Amino acid sequence: MAKIRSGEDLNRLAAMYRQATEKAAKRILVCAGTGCVANGSLLVHAALKKAIEKTGVAVDLDYLLEHDVPNNATQLDKSGCRGFCQMGPLVLIEPHNFMYVHVRPEDAEEIIQESIIGDRCVERLTYMSSSGDKHYDREEDIPFYKKQHRQTLSNCGHMNPEDIREYIARDGYKGLARALTEYGPDQVVEEVLASGLRGLGGAGFPTGRKWQAVRQAAGDTKYVVCNGDEGDPGAFMDRSIMEGDPHKVLEGMIIAGYAVGAAEGYIYVRAEYPLAVERLTKAIQEAEEYGLLGDNILGTGFSFRLHINQGAGAFVCGESSALVASIEGKRGMPVPRPPRLAQKGLFGCPTLLNNVETFANVSFIMREGAQAFANLGTPTSHGTKAFALTGNVKNTGLIEVPMGTTLREVIFDIGGGIKDDREFKAVQIGGPSGACLTKEHLDLPLDFDSLKRAGAMMGSGGLVVMDERTCMVEVARFFMDFTQRESCGKCIPCREGTSRMLEILERIVGGEGTEEDLGLLEEIAHMVHDMSLCGLGQTAANPVLSTLKHFRDEYLAHVRDKRCPAGVCRALRRFEIDASKCRGCGRCARNCPVGAISGQIKQPFTIDPERCIRCGACIKQCAFHAIREVN
Amino acid sequence: MANGELSCGRRFAAVNEILERHQRRPERLVAVLQEVQEVYRYLPEEVLQYVATGMGLSPAKVFGVATFYENFSLEPKGKYVIRCCDGTACHVHSSDEILTAVRDRLGLKEGQTTTSDLMFTLETVACLGACALAPVVTINGEVYGQATPEKIVAIIDELAGGKEHGEN
Numbered sequence: 189m190a191k192i193r194s195g196e197d198l199n200r201l202a203a204m205y206r207q208a209t210e211k212a213a214k215r216i217l218v219c220a221g222t223g224c225v226a227n228g229s230l231l232v233h234a235a236l237k238k239a240i241e242k243t244g245v246a247v248d249l250d251y252l253l254e255h256d257v258p259n260n261a262t263q264l265d266k267s268g269c270r271g272f273c274q275m276g277p278l279v280l281i282e283p284h285n286f287m288y289v290h291v292r293p294e295d296a297e298e299i300i301q302e303s304i305i306g307d308r309c310v311e312r313l314t315y316m317s318s319s320g321d322k323h324y325d326r327e328e329d330i331p332f333y334k335k336q337h338r339q340t341l342s343n344c345g346h347m348n349p350e351d352i353r354e355y356i357a358r359d360g361y362k363g364l365a366r367a368l369t370e371y372g373p374d375q376v377v378e379e380v381l382a383s384g385l386r387g388l389g390g391a392g393f394p395t396g397r398k399w400q401a402v403r404q405a406a407g408d409t410k411y412v413v414c415n416g417d418e419g420d421p422g423a424f425m426d427r428s429i430m431e432g433d434p435h436k437v438l439e440g441m442i443i444a445g446y447a448v449g450a451a452e453g454y455i456y457v458r459a460e461y462p463l464a465v466e467r468l469t470k471a472i473q474e475a476e477e478y479g480l481l482g483d484n485i486l487g488t489g490f491s492f493r494l495h496i497n498q499g500a501g502a503f504v505c506g507e508s509s510a511l512v513a514s515i516e517g518k519r520g521m522p523v524p525r526p527p528r529l530a531q532k533g534l535f536g537c538p539t540l541l542n543n544v545e546t547f548a549n550v551s552f553i554m555r556e557g558a559q560a561f562a563n564l565g566t567p568t569s570h571g572t573k574a575f576a577l578t579g580n581v582k583n584t585g586l587i588e589v590p591m592g593t594t595l596r597e598v599i600f601d602i603g604g605g606i607k608d609d610r611e612f613k614a615v616q617i618g619g620p621s622g623a624c625l626t627k628e629h630l631d632l633p634l635d636f637d638s639l640k641r642a643g644a645m646m647g648s649g650g651l652v653v654m655d656e657r658t659c660m661v662e663v664a665r666f667f668m669d670f671t672q673r674e675s676c677g678k679c680i681p682c683r684e685g686t687s688r689m690l691e692i693l694e695r696i697v698g699g700e701g702t703e704e705d706l707g708l709l710e711e712i713a714h715m716v717h718d719m720s721l722c723g724l725g726q727t728a729a730n731p732v733l734s735t736l737k738h739f740r741d742e743y744l745a746h747v748r749d750k751r752c753p754a755g756v757c758r759a760l761r762r763f764e765i766d767a768s769k770c771r772g773c774g775r776c777a778r779n780c781p782v783g784a785i786s787g788q789i790k791q792p793f794t795i796d797p798e799r800c801i802r803c804g805a806c807i808k809q810c811a812f813h814a815i816r817e818v819n
Numbered sequence: 820m821a822n823g824e825l826s827c828g829r830r831f832a833a834v835n836e837i838l839e840r841h842q843r844r845p846e847r848l849v850a851v852l853q854e855v856q857e858v859y860r861y862l863p864e865e866v867l868q869y870v871a872t873g874m875g876l877s878p879a880k881v882f883g884v885a886t887f888y889e890n891f892s893l894e895p896k897g898k899y900v901i902r903c904c905d906g907t908a909c910h911v912h913s914s915d916e917i918l919t920a921v922r923d924r925l926g927l928k929e930g931q932t933t934t935s936d937l938m939f940t941l942e943t944v945a946c947l948g949a950c951a952l953a954p955v956v957t958i959n960g961e962v963y964g965q966a967t968p969e970k971i972v973a974i975i976d977e978l979a980g981g982k983e984h985g986e987n
Contacts, residue, residue, distance in 0.1 A: 223952050226962035273951035421906030424948035459853075459890050460947050462960060500849055501889030503945060517848035519887040535846075578908035578950040585951045616907060650950075652907045666910055670945060676887075 191479025193487035195365035198356065205357035208252040212263040214304050215282040216240075219345060221269025221431055222463055228292070229266075229277035235293035236279070237264055239300040249353055262304050268432020270345030271586035272332055275315060280327065280345070287327040288313035318582050318604050332583045335601050337564065339572045340548045341588045344432030349467050352474035355435040361480050363554030367443045368488045371554075376447040377403050380550065382558035384570035389415055389506075389543030390618065390647045391723075392569070392636035398540060401530035402448040405538035412444045412453035413534060415511055415543040419458060419503040420619030421670065423650030425574040426544035428586050430457065430464035433548070434471035438494065440547030442481060443554055445492040448540050453492065454515050458499040468496055503674035507722045508541045509533075510676070521676045522722035543648070545574055565591035569635035573646065579615075579653035580607045592633040595625060599653055610655040614738070618647020620667040620674075621727035623734035624660065643734060645727075659756035660739040661746050665693040667731040675724065682725030685716035689732060699759040701747040710736060755817060761802040762818050767792035769814035776806035776815060831869055833858050838873045845876055848884055852891060861892045897933045897940035899978055901958050901971075906946030908953040917954055918943065920968030924975055938979065 192198050209215070218224075218233040240246040244260030252263065270278050275289035281303045288299065288310065295313060302308045309325045316323050317331070324330045338344070347354040355361070367376050381396030402410060414437060418426040430437060441453045457465050472494050475481035483491045497515050504510045505520040512534050514520035533539025549571060553561045562570045569591035575598065578584045582604035589598060595615065599605070606612050614624040623644040625632065632638055639646055654663065672686035692709050695701045713729035713736075720726045736743060745751045752760040765776070765785075770792040777785040777793055784800040787793030795806070795815075807815045837854045841847035851870060856862055862885050871881040885891045903909075903918045921941055925934050933940040949955045952964025956971050958978070963971065 222949050222962060223964065226949065226952060226955075226964040273949070418948065419945065421910075421946035422908045422950050423946070424950055427948040460944065498850070498853060499888075500853060500891060501944075502887065514849060515846070517844075517846040517850075517884070519883050521887075576950055578953060579911050584908075584953075619907065650907070652911065652950075654911060658911060666907070674945070 189477050191477075193479065195369045195486065198361060198365050198486065201353075202356050202359065202362070204253075205249070205353045208249060209263065209354075209357060211252050211257040212247055212261045213259070215263040215265065216299075216304070217265050217267040217280040217282065217346065219268075219270050219276060219278040219280075220266035221273065221276075221345075221428060223269065223273030224276035224278055225463075227276040227290075231293045232277045232279065232291050232296065233264070233266060235296035236299065239296040240264060240304065242297075243300070243305065249348075249351060262300075265348045266350075267347060268344045268349040269428040269586060270327075271341065271428070271588075272330075272583070273586070274584045278345075279313075284309070285326045285328065286310075287315065287325075287330065289315050331604060332585070332587075332602055335589065335593070335597055336587050337572055337590050338588045339552060339564070340429065340436075340545060340574055341432070341586070343436065344428060344586075347433075349432050349434055350470050352435060352471065352478060352480075355433070356478075359555060360435055360551070361439055363551035364439050364443055364480065365486055367446055367554045368486055368490055373403065373447045373449060376443060376554070379558050380447070380553060383553045383561040384558075384568075385546065385549055385553060385561065386569060386636060387542060388545040388549070388573060388646075388649070390621070390645060392646060395542060395546055398530065398542065399444065399447055401528070402450075402538050402540040405530055407538050409452075409535075409537045410448055410450040411534040411537055411539045412441050412448065412450045413512065413515070413539055413541040414441055414453065414455040414547055415506065415508070415541055416455055416457040416461070416464065417499050417506045417511060418461075418544070418648060419506045419674075420621070420648050420650050422576060422578055422616070422619055422652045423648045424576045425586060425649045427461050427464055429544050429548050429574075430461065431467050434464075434467045435475065436548045436551055437468070437544055438471055438475055438481065440542075440550035441494065442485065442492050443550050444540055444542070444547065446490055448538075450540065451491055451493065453494045454497055454534070455494065456497045456499060456505070456511055456515060458505075459501055465496060465498060472496070502676070503670075504676045504722070504724050507724055510722070511541070512539065519676075521678045522724075524721060545649075566633060566635045566637075568637050573634065573649060575634075575649045575651045577603050577651050577653070579651075580610065580655040580658070581605070581653040582607055589634070591635040592638075594631050594633055596630040598634065598651065599630070603653065606653065606655050608655075610657065612653070613656050613658055614654045614660065616652040616654065616663065616731070617650070618645045618730075619650045620671050621645065621723065621730055622647040622650075623730045624654075624663070624738060626738045643737070645730075657754055657756070659697075659752055659754035660735045660742050661693065661752075662697055662754075662756050664732045664735045665690070665697050668693050668728070671724065671728040675728070679719075679721040679725060681716050681719035682721065682728060685712050685720070685725070686728050688712055689716070689729065693732070696743065696746050697752075697757045697759065699746070699750050699757070703744070703747050705747060706736065706740075706743055758802055761804075762797060763795050763800060763802070763804075763806060763815055764818050765793050765795060766814045766816065769812050771812055771814075773811070775809050775811070779805050779809045781805060831866075834866060834869055834873070838870070843874050845874055848874065848876065848881065849888070852881075852885055856891060860896045861894055864893065894933065895937060897938050899938060899959055899975075900940045900942065901956060901975070902942045902944045902947070904945075904947045904949070904953070904955040904957075905943045906950060906953075908950035909946075909955055912953040914954040917956060917966055917968050917971055920972055921975065924972045939975065 246264045279288040385395040386392040510520040510522045529539045574588040668690045677683045772790040871878040956966045
């Protein structure tokens with residue numbers, strides 16, 4: 189491959205690749221994101237190939253570029269994540285846009301017969317509404333996709349992420365070409381400033397101001413770093429972007445390098461994302477081959493190199509100064525700021541650090557202009573935000589909506605409501621640094637400022653929906669357990685504070701808590717918030733504070749009545765024998781490991797709550813369903 | 820490649836090769852340790868010493884890094900590494916039941932993570948980022964979504980050689 193040497197070269201190639209993909213009348217895209225692969229999508233891909241070849245030819249872009257295409261040719265490709273992971277493996281048929289869900293290898297022949305040889309939709313493989321009365325043939329009609337606006341994720345699921353030519357065909361690197369040939373570095377910074385893009389890793393700091401600071405910082409060597417250490421449990425937006433559209437991240441970083449005056453960049457990916465590392469590595473190689481990365485990019489004289497660093501399992505490395513330390517081969521521990529990274533970052537040089545999703549927005553801004561970007565969203569939060577919607581909601585997966593979309597739209601329209609039609613209780617936003625939002629927040633627009641006013645934060649974008657069966661005290665304990673383990677131990681407020689908070693929470697869910705504990709918990713929470721060195725500690729108490737605020741009655745039930753209203757906390761379970769149902773067979777008493785059940789044969793038995801260890805063995809043994817758990 | 824019977828010289832030869840590839844640059848320490856662990860499945864103490872000398876770093880610095888990151892292990896790991904995700908989404912989908920079932924199946928005592936025959940290591944991981952498939956378990960990197968205690972125990976039975984294959 190000869191290197192691309194100008195913007196015109198790039199446009200010519202894009203047109204050529206586009207034409208080639210249009211040669212085959214039909215195209216099948218099999219999702220090969222982590223979720224679908226786990227569900228067996230690679231087997232589906234193989235079965236489809238075999239089925240196509242029974243009557244026609246399965247072709248790929250290489251073939252299309254070099255050959256005249258026979259009528260019976262079908263393009264078969266693997267794509268990145270389409271977001272609707274729960275319905276996987278997903279198969280998309282173009283140009284009809286039929287979307288098939290839960291596809292198995294056995295379905296391949298029928299798909300080819302009906303949708304490839306014919307033009308019909310295989311109804312039984314389409315998505316059916318949760319009420320079971322409506323089929324949706326096309327992706328765009330499915331409620332899960334209808335309210336979404338996929339701008340950052342525009343390519344995810346629509347192209348083969350391992351082929352740079354497909355990215356180029358979809359206007360890839362056009363933003364880079366424009367930045368390098370039509371703008372000076374200062375103007376690129378201006379454009380990003382004007383777009384109003386804010387850091388999508390959580391804090392929402394204006395991206396343009398960060399770029400400006402690094403641009404203006406003194407020093408010959410500067411670095412661009414991409415934070416792909418998506419450590420929040422319940423978040424996988426960045427993983428999907430890196431896996432499904434790796435070149436978009438690269439393009440954003442190269443533009444950033446040009447704007448701030450850096451010649452080198454690092455992508456820090458957490459070790460739990462091996463597929464992302466693989467795809468990014470391939471993308472870097474291809475971009476170098478095409479002259480879009482490396483020396484003399486697009487013939488403009490600008491040179492930029494990219495390296496990948498793999499994390500080694502430390503949540504704190506998502507914090508920017510800890511991440512920098514980790515790239516330097518040290519223990520990933522945060523350092524006090526100032527100096528900010530923009531002055532003194534990686535290897536002591538001015539460093540620009542943004543997260544994956546933020547970089548993935550840059551190419552759109554450079555290609556379509558700041559105004560086009562700013563048209564979407566709210567007055568202070570422009571553009572879109574990707575969320576990982578999970579938990580007790582009907583449709584789980586990766587979604588992208590314009591900033592300002594309400595929580596209700598996300599959970600009930602896109603998410604389809606609560607699983608098993610239970611009651612919505614809360615949604616945890618922003619992971620262990622975030623807070624929970626309740627029913628009263630359902631009409632809250634999801635944007636940086638509204639969330640902040642509600643005492644929450646955008647965080648990286650994990651939305652974990654919880655229903656009435658979730659115990660909020662247990663949730664707080666769960667997050668505290670996580671943060672306590674992940675605290676790096678450098679500063680005492682975080683190290684000791686999280687340990688003590690965890691102890692108290694364990695006491696409460698263990699049925700040993702007192703009302704004084706709640707006051708103590710709050711006191712420590714504020715101390716840890718005010719005094720910790722880095723963001724991890726400063727936000728560690730958020731789940732505690734927000735559950736205490738919104739679900740105080742649940743805490744009180746635990747400490748005062750020794751009761752867990754959701755029936756989750758094992759130590760607080762209580763079993764009761766319904767005297768009207770008990771036949772007095774004595775089976776429960778014989779099977780109780782601690783001899784807590786007593787009574788006379790043919791008379792109702794009773795459980796001694798003092799001795800009961802709440803193992804539930806009696807419930808399983810009772811043939812008359814006379815034993816139940818009371819909350 | 821990983822096996823405890825490698826002679827000392829050969830073992831260090833592999834390390835040497837890794838050190839050379841990273842040009843013994845101190846900032847490559849994390850990557851070097853990752854690759855060393857690939858070879859041995861854990862970080863043996865004498866190898867850490869050797870890495871320290873080879874990179875011109877103090878042993879304290881190398882041990883500091885090796886003990887800081889969760890993915891590094893100073894103890895040998897099993898042939899199959901089972902990682903149960905206990906991220907938020909998996910947690911609300913009762914991942915703890917899987918964990919208990921696997922522990923019981925492997926007969927792991929409190930605080931023990933690797934079986935004595937070095938076949939299995941059980942770890943929990945904060946989030947694998949496959950939340951839409953919760954609860955998730957990976958075994959040597961292969962992802963099992965919507966896992967149940969029965970499903971995972973059955974896979975373990977199979978890996979263990981089908982000796983105790985009792986399903987259905």
